[in-house]
Amino acid sequence: MNKPLNKRIDMPLQAVEARNSNFDEVALGYSPEMAKAEASRCLQCKKRPCISGCPVGIDIPGFIKAICDDNLPAAVETIKNDNILPGICGRVCPQETQCENVCVFNKGGNAIAIGRLERFTADWERNNKSEIAPVSKSPATGKRIAVVGSGPAGLTVAADLARMGHSVTVLEALHTTGGVLKYGIPDFRLPSEIIEEEVENIKALGVIFQLNTLVGKTQTIDELLERFDAVFLGTGAGLPIFMNIPGENLVGVYSANEFLTRVNLMQAYKFPEYQTPVKAGRQVAVIGGGNVAMDAARSALRLGAERVCIIYRRTEVEMPARREEVEHAIEEGVEMIFLASPVRFLGDEKRNLKSVECIRMELGEPDSSGRRRPLPVEGSQFIIDIDVAIVALGTTPNPLISQTSPGLKTSHKGTLIYDEATSRTTKPRVWAGGDIVTGSATVISAMGAARRAAADIDKFLKTDEGKAGQNWLKADV
Amino acid sequence: MARCFKKIIELIVYKILEKQNLATNVYLFRIKAPLIASKAKAGQFVMLRVSQKGERIPLTLAEWDGAEGSITIVVMAVGATTCQLSRLEEGDKINDLLGPLGNPTEIEYFGTVVCVAGGFAIAVIRPVIRALKEAGNHIISIIGVRNKELLFWEKELEQDSDELIITTDDGSYKRKGLVTEPLKELLEGSRDINRVIAIGPTAMMKFASLTTKPFGVKTIVSLNPIMVDGTGMCGCCRVTIGDETRFACVDGPEFDGHLVDWEEFMSRQTTYLDQEKYSYQCSLGTGEKHHG
Numbered sequence A: 001m002n003k004p005l006n007k008r009i010d011m012p013l014q015a016v017e018a019r020n021s022n023f024d025e026v027a028l029g030y031s032p033e034m035a036k037a038e039a040s041r042c043l044q045c046k047k048r049p050c051i052s053g054c055p056v057g058i059d060i061p062g063f064i065k066a067i068c069d070d071n072l073p074a075a076v077e078t079i080k081n082d083n084i085l086p087g088i089c090g091r092v093c094p095q096e097t098q099c100e101n102v103c104v105f106n107k108g109g110n111a112i113a114i115g116r117l118e119r120f121t122a123d124w125e126r127n128n129k130s131e132i133a134p135v136s137k138s139p140a141t142g143k144r145i146a147v148v149g150s151g152p153a154g155l156t157v158a159a160d161l162a163r164m165g166h167s168v169t170v171l172e173a174l175h176t177t178g179g180v181l182k183y184g185i186p187d188f189r190l191p192s193e194i195i196e197e198e199v200e201n202i203k204a205l206g207v208i209f210q211l212n213t214l215v216g217k218t219q220t221i222d223e224l225l226e227r228f229d230a231v232f233l234g235t236g237a238g239l240p241i242f243m244n245i246p247g248e249n250l251v252g253v254y255s256a257n258e259f260l261t262r263v264n265l266m267q268a269y270k271f272p273e274y275q276t277p278v279k280a281g282r283q284v285a286v287i288g289g290g291n292v293a294m295d296a297a298r299s300a301l302r303l304g305a306e307r308v309c310i311i312y313r314r315t316e317v318e319m320p321a322r323r324e325e326v327e328h329a330i331e332e333g334v335e336m337i338f339l340a341s342p343v344r345f346l347g348d349e350k351r352n353l354k355s356v357e358c359i360r361m362e363l364g365e366p367d368s369s370g371r372r373r374p375l376p377v378e379g380s381q382f383i384i385d386i387d388v389a390i391v392a393l394g395t396t397p398n399p400l401i402s403q404t405s406p407g408l409k410t411s412h413k414g415t416l417i418y419d420e421a422t423s424r425t426t427k428p429r430v431w432a433g434g435d436i437v438t439g440s441a442t443v444i445s446a447m448g449a450a451r452r453a454a455a456d457i458d459k460f461l462k463t464d465e466g467k468a469g470q471n472w473l474k475a476d477v
Numbered sequence B: 001m002a003r004c005f006k007k008i009i010e011l012i013v014y015k016i017l018e019k020q021n022l023a024t025n026v027y028l029f030r031i032k033a034p035l036i037a038s039k040a041k042a043g044q045f046v047m048l049r050v051s052q053k054g055e056r057i058p059l060t061l062a063e064w065d066g067a068e069g070s071i072t073i074v075v076m077a078v079g080a081t082t083c084q085l086s087r088l089e090e091g092d093k094i095n096d097l098l099g100p101l102g103n104p105t106e107i108e109y110f111g112t113v114v115c116v117a118g119g120f121a122i123a124v125i126r127p128v129i130r131a132l133k134e135a136g137n138h139i140i141s142i143i144g145v146r147n148k149e150l151l152f153w154e155k156e157l158e159q160d161s162d163e164l165i166i167t168t169d170d171g172s173y174k175r176k177g178l179v180t181e182p183l184k185e186l187l188e189g190s191r192d193i194n195r196v197i198a199i200g201p202t203a204m205m206k207f208a209s210l211t212t213k214p215f216g217v218k219t220i221v222s223l224n225p226i227m228v229d230g231t232g233m234c235g236c237c238r239v240t241i242g243d244e245t246r247f248a249c250v251d252g253p254e255f256d257g258h259l260v261d262w263e264e265f266m267s268r269q270t271t272y273l274d275q276e277k278y279s280y281q282c283s284l285g286t287g288e289k290h291h292g
């Protein structure tokens, strides 16, 4: 055996100059040689600490060993036992705070590139379909489950329950599947084909997708409960938060959801071939510091903006975005304005946005989230000329579901109250998971909650428990 | 399993059952959509996407038939998407149709209600008129069109309403002038007017609201901002009502016309004017290379 390398292997990227003007994927993935070299660094630790960092508990050393052994079908199977969307997670999981954070090599800053290896395995599967045996399925149980929402939570529940032999229908409001993966995360980070392929795999398990169905309007949960044995809610946190500052409704001020939906879901970057327009902007300001802000800023750049800046009220250290996204954004020329916050937007006589007035911030005592609280510095206002602003300050669950479903209780934040271990809500035979219960979080945490829900739904349907609603989460928890 | 699958497929194939040309550039489509038909109420709308590469546009429900499982929309061809839609024929399928969306019209006994409409809204105000009539209201309808060629459903509206007033901008039919004139006369008259509902072009709704304001008569308008999803996810449709920002697709589309910030509303409607023109030319095959 060769001496293990102590430095992790970089993943090839599209050159900065080229990628600034296209929506093709930035990260190009490992070659088989690179993957094998990276995999061979893994120590196959006895205690397997990395697994505890993965919310769906993938057998990480197991699949890495299979890569070392040139047994890629086994690597695929190992991953798919726990994660039905590896091509997606390998690309978008914040690995540095999850599996790679607890890898023994992390202290030296050289954690095994688990995400990249997962992505490599998934991509290999896509190109070598014939070598993979179809996923096994239990015999049909005759039980019917409605899954509301086709984001990562909904897709995961659907796949798990279908494999357990239940008959599953996914109801989705939009005209396509994938949730935020599709309408939020841009193609240069997660190409649509990857989502479509992984959804095809789920269709192959017999899951039925009913698109253009807004639950709460087209059909209510109570109606679904008449036809289905169980209902899972994976409707995410889709309601954009605005700042409520003057000028926020000027022409040119977008929520990140609107901007990204136009660009990704509606493919506005291919206008006029695709008919939905978007205002590209010459000078663009993005407000916020998460993945959403990075995606919006980098999309604006690709649409042809001359200057794109991110305005964030804390500093780089506190930015919640994935490390890699921040690095890529800076490389591509996105300007970072830290310790600043908008106070109002200014427009011309036709109400078109022309600038934003900001105030400098300084960091005070830590707040409830443990991060130091930003405080405005008196008299430090300054103005930036812009013609497009994108507000990326987070989202909360859309109230439609809770408003139209008696018995479904929400917290003061608008998230559904649920039991973390079982994903049960306060309404009998209704489970929930993902952003709808946590507020905006991550793909993999949504999938983790979904897997716990699937296990509990299966247990519930196979026993008599709860037939009359006993053992159900009490509404007053 | 196979049967159940077939049933679901049927639910989501939006086939055009009937098409009519009601007036110049105004088309009616009756479309198969059982789930929407079973839930529809007056004042609600659908989001529709004609083709795979098309825009999602909002259209109000003009009629629906739960038994047949169909909905009816009336569309005025004004741009790329609406023109594309107007070229579809009976038997063709609509790519996507989502609904019913938005809050239904508030239906109660108010007394005497004046219903003002123009353009495509001649069709979509009908379910509102009928529901209000059923609730016991006395309905005075005022219909305004630019010229005689744009008028349709005169008989139907005459039947549905207690009184019908028609105006044309050019005087080519019935009364010459704008809808605000007879509206003002009614408000100044001896009868109590308890509520006004105005649906149609933005300018018409704005001026109807300005006309009724001095009289303090509650005036409901159905706002038509640009929309993307229609489910409250993007905030594109935000409007200022009083001091508050509201999302027209989920909080509306009907609002108190006296509280609407009309200036802001009209500016936001023009956001994509250049692209719309270009997109329209492309759909006619006359578009030149797009810059910016």
Ligand SMILES: Cc1cc2nc3c(=O)[nH]c(=O)nc-3n(C[C@H](O)[C@H](O)[C@H](O)COP(=O)(O)OP(=O)(O)OC[C@H]3O[C@@H](n4cnc5c(N)ncnc54)[C@H](O)[C@@H]3O)c2cc1C
Pocket: A092, A093, A094, A148, A149, A150, A151, A152, A153, A154, A171, A172, A173, A174, A177, A178, A179, A180, A181, A184, A185, A213, A214, A215, A216, A234, A235, A236, A237, A238, A260, A291, A292, A295, A322, A398, A400, A401, A433, A434, A435, A436, A440, A441, A442, A443, A444, A446
């Ligand atoms: C721009 C952006 C970038 C992100 N980047 C990352 C990243 O890099 N890594 C990461 O881990 N996470 C990232 N996230 C967060 C991650 O995408 C979410 O946490 C995750 O998608 C939540 O999954 P979900 O299944 O709970 O909900 P969603 O993905 O929001 O899916 C919910 C689905 O339900 C549908 N729906 C909603 N209401 C209804 C209804 N009433 N009836 C029917 N259907 C309904 C919606 O249309 C949607 O399709 C990002 C988020 C955004 C917005």
Ligand SMILES: Cc1cc2nc3c(=O)[nH]c(=O)nc-3n(C[C@H](O)[C@H](O)[C@H](O)COP(=O)(O)OP(=O)(O)OC[C@H]3O[C@@H](n4cnc5c(N)ncnc54)[C@H](O)[C@@H]3O)c2cc1C
Pocket: B045, B055, B057, B058, B059, B060, B061, B073, B074, B075, B076, B077, B078, B079, B080, B081, B082, B083, B120, B124, B223, B224, B225, B226, B227, B253, B269, B270, B276, B277, B279, B280
């Ligand atoms: C809740 C709601 C209900 C509606 N109901 C109907 C209906 O029943 N029948 C009908 O014909 N139309 C209705 N509309 C308007 C319809 O959605 C627009 O005409 C359509 O989106 C225009 O698309 P287009 O691509 O053909 O034209 P575009 O190229 O997008 O626009 C062409 C012209 O129409 C104007 N326009 C664009 N969007 C709108 C809009 N939302 N409202 C008004 N003018 C607009 C533009 O400023 C431009 O001058 C409704 C709009 C809303 C928001």
Ligand code: SF4
Pocket: A053, A054, A055, A056, A057, A058, A060, A083, A089, A090, A093, A095, A098, A099, A100, A114, A115, A118, A444
């Ligand atoms: S799914 Fe995400 S957290 Fe789990 S191993 Fe893969 S990259 Fe790590």
Ligand code: SF4
Pocket: A041, A042, A043, A044, A045, A048, A049, A050, A051, A060, A061, A102, A103, A104, A105, A112, A114
């Ligand atoms: S902790 Fe790191 S080195 Fe150890 S088994 Fe997991 S991935 Fe391999």
Ligand code: FES
Pocket: B226, B227, B228, B229, B230, B231, B232, B233, B234, B235, B236, B237, B238, B247, B248, B249, B250
């Ligand atoms: S259209 Fe997107 S929120 Fe109303």
